[in-house]
Amino acid sequence: MDKYALFNKWVSFTASVHSVTHELTKDAKSDSITPVQYNILESITVSQKPITPSEISDCQHLSMPNTSRELKKLSEKNLIEKLSDTKDRRKQYIRLSNEGEAMMNETFKLVESRFLNRIQHTSEEDLEDIDRALDVLQSKLFY
Amino acid sequence: MDKYALFNKWVSFTASVHSVTHELTKDAKSDSITPVQYNILESITVSQKPITPSEISDCQHLSMPNTSRELKKLSEKNLIEKLSDTKDRRKQYIRLSNEGEAMMNETFKLVESRFLNRIQHTSEEDLEDIDRALDVLQSKLFY
DNA sequence: TATTTTAGTTATCAAATGATAAGTGAAGAG
DNA sequence: CTCTTCACTTATCATTTGATAACTAAAATA
Known part of the structure:
Protein backbone atom coordinates (compact mmCIF):
# COMPACT_ATOMS: atom_id res chain seq x y z
CA MET A 1 0.00 0.00 0.00
CA ASP A 2 1.32 3.39 -1.00
CA LYS A 3 1.02 5.41 2.18
CA TYR A 4 1.63 8.71 0.46
CA ALA A 5 -1.25 8.09 -1.92
CA LEU A 6 -3.33 7.16 1.08
CA PHE A 7 -2.44 10.46 2.70
CA ASN A 8 -3.62 12.35 -0.37
CA LYS A 9 -6.81 10.38 -0.39
CA TRP A 10 -7.29 11.24 3.26
CA VAL A 11 -6.81 14.93 2.56
CA SER A 12 -9.46 15.09 -0.11
CA PHE A 13 -11.72 12.84 1.93
CA THR A 14 -11.65 15.09 4.98
CA ALA A 15 -12.28 18.09 2.73
CA SER A 16 -15.41 16.34 1.44
CA VAL A 17 -16.55 15.48 4.92
CA HIS A 18 -16.21 19.10 5.97
CA SER A 19 -18.05 20.34 2.95
CA VAL A 20 -20.94 17.88 3.29
CA THR A 21 -21.19 18.56 7.00
CA HIS A 22 -21.43 22.24 6.26
CA GLU A 23 -24.11 21.63 3.69
CA LEU A 24 -26.23 19.53 6.03
CA THR A 25 -25.91 21.85 9.00
CA LYS A 26 -25.99 25.30 7.44
CA ASP A 27 -28.80 27.48 8.73
CA ALA A 28 -29.86 24.60 10.95
CA LYS A 29 -28.48 26.36 14.00
CA SER A 30 -30.70 28.85 15.73
CA ASP A 31 -29.37 32.31 15.01
CA SER A 32 -29.69 33.31 18.63
CA ILE A 33 -26.40 31.54 19.28
CA THR A 34 -22.92 31.85 17.81
CA PRO A 35 -21.01 29.00 16.14
CA VAL A 36 -18.83 28.46 19.20
CA GLN A 37 -21.88 28.34 21.41
CA TYR A 38 -23.48 25.83 19.08
CA ASN A 39 -20.41 23.60 19.31
CA ILE A 40 -20.59 23.73 23.07
CA LEU A 41 -24.27 22.81 23.06
CA GLU A 42 -23.55 20.01 20.63
CA SER A 43 -20.86 18.55 22.81
CA ILE A 44 -23.17 18.71 25.82
CA THR A 45 -25.84 17.00 23.76
CA VAL A 46 -23.73 14.14 22.50
CA SER A 47 -22.09 13.44 25.83
CA GLN A 48 -25.23 12.05 27.41
CA LYS A 49 -23.93 12.72 30.91
CA PRO A 50 -23.50 16.18 32.39
CA ILE A 51 -20.10 17.59 31.57
CA THR A 52 -17.78 20.01 33.38
CA PRO A 53 -16.52 23.35 32.04
CA SER A 54 -12.98 21.95 32.07
CA GLU A 55 -14.00 19.08 29.83
CA ILE A 56 -15.68 21.46 27.45
CA SER A 57 -12.60 23.63 27.49
CA ASP A 58 -10.43 20.63 26.62
CA CYS A 59 -12.46 19.09 23.88
CA GLN A 60 -13.43 22.40 22.25
CA HIS A 61 -9.89 23.75 22.44
CA LEU A 62 -11.13 26.82 24.26
CA SER A 63 -9.35 28.51 27.17
CA MET A 64 -11.10 28.31 30.52
CA PRO A 65 -11.85 32.04 30.68
CA ASN A 66 -13.45 31.95 27.26
CA THR A 67 -15.34 28.77 28.05
CA SER A 68 -16.63 30.37 31.19
CA ARG A 69 -17.75 33.44 29.29
CA GLU A 70 -19.64 31.43 26.68
CA LEU A 71 -21.27 29.20 29.27
CA LYS A 72 -22.43 32.30 31.09
CA LYS A 73 -24.02 33.58 27.90
CA LEU A 74 -25.70 30.23 27.26
CA SER A 75 -26.94 30.26 30.82
CA GLU A 76 -28.34 33.77 30.42
CA LYS A 77 -30.16 32.54 27.34
CA ASN A 78 -31.63 29.75 29.49
CA LEU A 79 -30.20 27.05 27.27
CA ILE A 80 -28.09 25.33 29.90
CA GLU A 81 -28.11 24.76 33.64
CA LYS A 82 -25.17 24.65 36.03
CA LEU A 83 -25.16 22.24 38.94
CA SER A 84 -22.39 22.26 41.47
CA ASP A 85 -20.93 18.97 42.60
CA THR A 86 -22.00 18.13 46.12
CA LYS A 87 -18.70 16.49 46.97
CA ASP A 88 -16.23 18.86 45.37
CA ARG A 89 -17.82 22.26 45.43
CA ARG A 118 -29.32 12.68 0.77
CA ILE A 119 -29.42 8.89 1.03
CA GLN A 120 -33.01 8.38 -0.11
CA HIS A 121 -32.01 7.00 -3.50
CA THR A 122 -29.17 4.88 -2.16
CA SER A 123 -29.68 1.16 -2.66
CA GLU A 124 -29.84 -1.24 0.27
CA GLU A 125 -26.46 -2.75 -0.67
CA ASP A 126 -24.81 0.62 -0.89
CA LEU A 127 -26.21 1.54 2.51
CA GLU A 128 -24.64 -1.57 3.95
CA ASP A 129 -21.35 -0.74 2.25
CA ILE A 130 -21.52 2.71 3.79
CA ASP A 131 -22.32 1.29 7.19
CA ARG A 132 -19.36 -1.07 7.06
CA ALA A 133 -17.05 1.64 5.73
CA LEU A 134 -18.00 3.94 8.58
CA ASP A 135 -17.18 1.20 11.04
CA VAL A 136 -13.85 0.47 9.41
CA LEU A 137 -12.71 4.07 9.37
CA GLN A 138 -14.00 4.87 12.80
CA SER A 139 -12.14 1.96 14.32
CA LYS A 140 -8.97 1.97 12.24
CA LEU A 141 -8.30 5.56 11.31
CA PHE A 142 -10.39 8.11 13.19
CA TYR A 143 -10.12 6.64 16.65
CA MET B 1 -30.87 -0.94 7.03
CA ASP B 2 -31.94 1.33 9.87
CA LYS B 3 -31.41 4.78 8.43
CA TYR B 4 -31.81 6.50 11.79
CA ALA B 5 -29.05 4.39 13.28
CA LEU B 6 -26.97 5.22 10.24
CA PHE B 7 -27.55 8.92 10.89
CA ASN B 8 -26.31 8.58 14.44
CA LYS B 9 -23.28 6.72 13.23
CA TRP B 10 -22.65 9.50 10.75
CA VAL B 11 -22.86 12.13 13.48
CA SER B 12 -20.27 10.50 15.67
CA PHE B 13 -18.14 9.68 12.64
CA THR B 14 -17.96 13.28 11.47
CA ALA B 15 -17.17 14.36 15.01
CA SER B 16 -14.21 11.95 14.99
CA VAL B 17 -13.05 13.18 11.61
CA HIS B 18 -13.09 16.75 12.84
CA SER B 19 -11.25 15.89 15.99
CA VAL B 20 -8.54 13.86 14.23
CA THR B 21 -8.15 16.54 11.59
CA HIS B 22 -7.64 19.09 14.30
CA GLU B 23 -5.09 16.90 16.00
CA LEU B 24 -3.08 16.37 12.83
CA THR B 25 -3.15 19.99 11.74
CA LYS B 26 -2.84 21.91 14.98
CA ASP B 27 0.16 24.21 15.14
CA ALA B 28 1.06 23.06 11.63
CA LYS B 29 -0.10 26.34 10.17
CA SER B 30 2.35 29.19 10.12
CA ASP B 31 1.24 31.73 12.70
CA SER B 32 1.77 34.58 10.30
CA ILE B 33 -1.64 33.76 8.83
CA THR B 34 -5.14 33.46 10.28
CA PRO B 35 -7.30 30.32 10.06
CA VAL B 36 -9.41 31.76 7.27
CA GLN B 37 -6.30 32.69 5.34
CA TYR B 38 -4.97 29.18 5.79
CA ASN B 39 -8.19 27.73 4.40
CA ILE B 40 -7.89 29.93 1.37
CA LEU B 41 -4.29 28.90 0.78
CA GLU B 42 -5.30 25.28 1.22
CA SER B 43 -8.01 25.52 -1.37
CA ILE B 44 -5.62 27.18 -3.79
CA THR B 45 -3.13 24.40 -3.10
CA VAL B 46 -5.50 21.50 -3.65
CA SER B 47 -7.07 22.94 -6.77
CA GLN B 48 -4.01 22.45 -8.91
CA LYS B 49 -5.16 25.07 -11.41
CA PRO B 50 -5.29 28.77 -10.65
CA ILE B 51 -8.58 29.73 -9.10
CA THR B 52 -10.66 32.91 -9.18
CA PRO B 53 -11.70 35.00 -6.18
CA SER B 54 -15.34 34.16 -6.93
CA GLU B 55 -14.61 30.46 -6.73
CA ILE B 56 -12.81 30.94 -3.44
CA SER B 57 -15.73 32.99 -2.20
CA ASP B 58 -18.15 30.19 -3.15
CA CYS B 59 -16.33 27.23 -1.78
CA GLN B 60 -15.16 28.94 1.41
CA HIS B 61 -18.59 30.45 2.07
CA LEU B 62 -17.06 33.89 2.30
CA SER B 63 -18.60 37.05 0.88
CA MET B 64 -16.77 38.66 -2.02
CA PRO B 65 -15.73 41.74 -0.05
CA ASN B 66 -14.26 39.60 2.69
CA THR B 67 -12.60 37.29 0.20
CA SER B 68 -11.09 40.28 -1.50
CA ARG B 69 -9.80 41.64 1.78
CA GLU B 70 -8.17 38.37 2.78
CA LEU B 71 -6.63 37.87 -0.67
CA LYS B 72 -5.20 41.34 -0.43
CA LYS B 73 -3.60 40.49 2.90
CA LEU B 74 -2.19 37.24 1.50
CA SER B 75 -0.86 39.19 -1.42
CA GLU B 76 0.79 41.73 0.87
CA LYS B 77 2.42 38.83 2.69
CA ASN B 78 3.74 37.66 -0.69
CA LEU B 79 2.05 34.29 -0.37
CA ILE B 80 -0.10 34.54 -3.49
CA GLU B 81 -0.01 36.18 -6.90
CA LYS B 82 -2.86 37.63 -8.90
CA LEU B 83 -2.96 37.27 -12.66
CA SER B 84 -5.66 38.90 -14.69
CA ASP B 85 -7.34 36.95 -17.44
CA THR B 86 -6.24 38.15 -20.87
CA LYS B 87 -9.63 37.51 -22.42
CA ASP B 88 -11.95 38.77 -19.74
CA ARG B 89 -10.12 41.47 -17.88
CA ARG B 118 -0.67 7.50 13.07
CA ILE B 119 -0.85 4.57 10.65
CA GLN B 120 2.65 3.24 11.19
CA HIS B 121 1.48 0.21 13.16
CA THR B 122 -1.48 -0.51 10.90
CA SER B 123 -1.27 -3.84 9.11
CA GLU B 124 -1.24 -4.10 5.33
CA GLU B 125 -4.72 -5.61 5.29
CA ASP B 126 -6.13 -2.87 7.48
CA LEU B 127 -4.57 -0.25 5.22
CA GLU B 128 -6.34 -1.82 2.27
CA ASP B 129 -9.60 -1.88 4.22
CA ILE B 130 -9.11 1.80 4.98
CA ASP B 131 -8.34 2.57 1.37
CA ARG B 132 -11.48 0.82 0.17
CA ALA B 133 -13.60 2.39 2.89
CA LEU B 134 -12.40 5.86 1.89
CA ASP B 135 -13.38 5.13 -1.70
CA VAL B 136 -16.79 3.84 -0.70
CA LEU B 137 -17.66 6.82 1.47
CA GLN B 138 -16.23 9.37 -0.91
CA SER B 139 -18.28 8.04 -3.79
CA LYS B 140 -21.48 7.07 -2.00
CA LEU B 141 -21.89 9.50 0.88
CA PHE B 142 -19.56 12.48 0.77
CA TYR B 143 -19.86 13.28 -2.90
C1' DT C 1 -24.77 53.23 -28.30
C1' DA C 2 -27.15 53.01 -23.88
C1' DT C 3 -28.18 49.83 -20.23
C1' DT C 4 -27.43 46.04 -17.46
C1' DT C 5 -24.78 42.51 -15.54
C1' DT C 6 -20.50 40.62 -13.84
C1' DA C 7 -16.06 40.48 -11.16
C1' DG C 8 -13.83 42.49 -7.98
C1' DT C 9 -12.56 46.53 -4.64
C1' DT C 10 -12.75 49.81 -0.80
C1' DA C 11 -14.42 51.48 3.40
C1' DT C 12 -16.70 50.95 7.56
C1' DC C 13 -18.95 48.87 11.41
C1' DA C 14 -20.39 45.41 14.70
C1' DA C 15 -19.89 41.05 16.63
C1' DA C 16 -17.26 36.92 17.75
C1' DT C 17 -13.18 35.02 19.20
C1' DG C 18 -8.60 34.58 21.43
C1' DA C 19 -5.33 35.83 24.89
C1' DT C 20 -3.91 37.34 29.35
C1' DA C 21 -3.84 39.06 34.13
C1' DA C 22 -5.80 38.95 38.39
C1' DG C 23 -9.23 37.21 41.57
C1' DT C 24 -12.43 33.78 44.43
C1' DG C 25 -13.30 29.98 47.11
C1' DA C 26 -12.76 25.17 47.94
C1' DA C 27 -9.77 21.00 48.36
C1' DG C 28 -5.52 18.82 49.28
C1' DA C 29 -0.74 18.39 51.18
C1' DG C 30 2.70 19.27 54.49
C1' DC D 1 -3.08 25.42 60.42
C1' DT D 2 -0.59 27.25 56.58
C1' DC D 3 0.53 26.83 51.79
C1' DT D 4 -0.38 25.24 47.37
C1' DT D 5 -3.12 23.60 43.84
C1' DC D 6 -7.47 23.26 41.44
C1' DA D 7 -11.84 24.73 39.13
C1' DC D 8 -13.77 28.40 37.73
C1' DT D 9 -14.77 33.62 37.21
C1' DT D 10 -14.21 38.46 35.99
C1' DA D 11 -12.33 42.06 33.43
C1' DT D 12 -10.02 43.81 29.59
C1' DC D 13 -7.94 44.12 25.19
C1' DA D 14 -6.54 43.02 20.41
C1' DT D 15 -7.54 40.50 16.45
C1' DT D 16 -10.46 38.11 13.37
C1' DT D 17 -14.49 37.58 11.12
C1' DG D 18 -19.03 38.83 9.09
C1' DA D 19 -22.10 42.10 7.00
C1' DT D 20 -23.30 45.98 4.24
C1' DA D 21 -23.13 50.02 1.20
C1' DA D 22 -21.00 52.32 -2.31
C1' DC D 23 -17.69 52.07 -5.90
C1' DT D 24 -14.78 50.87 -10.52
C1' DA D 25 -14.02 48.80 -14.71
C1' DA D 26 -15.01 45.48 -18.06
C1' DA D 27 -18.22 42.47 -20.46
C1' DA D 28 -22.69 41.37 -22.32
C1' DT D 29 -27.04 42.66 -24.10
C1' DA D 30 -30.73 45.23 -26.07
Missing part, protein backbone atom coordinates in the same frame (compact mmCIF):
# COMPACT_ATOMS: atom_id res chain seq x y z
CA ARG A 90 -15.30 23.68 42.98
CA LYS A 91 -16.67 21.52 40.21
CA GLN A 92 -19.73 22.18 38.15
CA TYR A 93 -21.83 20.06 35.91
CA ILE A 94 -23.42 21.54 32.85
CA ARG A 95 -26.52 20.14 31.24
CA LEU A 96 -29.07 21.34 28.75
CA SER A 97 -32.16 23.05 30.09
CA ASN A 98 -35.52 21.98 28.70
CA GLU A 99 -35.37 24.93 26.38
CA GLY A 100 -31.86 24.02 25.26
CA GLU A 101 -32.86 20.44 24.70
CA ALA A 102 -35.85 21.50 22.63
CA MET A 103 -33.64 23.71 20.53
CA MET A 104 -31.06 21.00 19.91
CA ASN A 105 -33.79 18.48 19.10
CA GLU A 106 -35.14 20.75 16.47
CA THR A 107 -31.72 21.32 14.94
CA PHE A 108 -30.91 17.63 14.91
CA LYS A 109 -34.26 16.81 13.37
CA LEU A 110 -33.58 19.16 10.49
CA VAL A 111 -30.06 17.83 9.94
CA GLU A 112 -31.38 14.29 10.12
CA SER A 113 -34.02 14.98 7.51
CA ARG A 114 -31.41 16.44 5.20
CA PHE A 115 -29.24 13.39 5.78
CA LEU A 116 -32.11 11.02 5.01
CA ASN A 117 -32.88 13.05 1.95
CA ARG B 90 -12.62 41.47 -15.03
CA LYS B 91 -11.46 38.03 -13.98
CA GLN B 92 -8.42 37.21 -11.94
CA TYR B 93 -6.56 34.04 -11.31
CA ILE B 94 -4.95 33.43 -7.97
CA ARG B 95 -2.00 31.14 -7.50
CA LEU B 96 0.56 30.53 -4.82
CA SER B 97 3.81 32.47 -5.00
CA ASN B 98 7.04 30.55 -4.53
CA GLU B 99 7.02 31.67 -0.94
CA GLY B 100 3.43 30.55 -0.47
CA GLU B 101 4.15 27.23 -2.06
CA ALA B 102 7.15 26.70 0.19
CA MET B 103 5.04 27.49 3.22
CA MET B 104 2.26 25.13 2.23
CA ASN B 105 4.75 22.39 1.41
CA GLU B 106 6.20 22.65 4.84
CA THR B 107 2.79 22.51 6.48
CA PHE B 108 1.69 19.54 4.40
CA LYS B 109 4.94 17.73 5.13
CA LEU B 110 4.33 18.06 8.84
CA VAL B 111 0.73 16.95 8.59
CA GLU B 112 1.76 14.05 6.37
CA SER B 113 4.38 12.91 8.83
CA ARG B 114 1.81 12.97 11.61
CA PHE B 115 -0.56 10.99 9.43
CA LEU B 116 2.10 8.40 8.61
CA ASN B 117 2.93 8.23 12.27
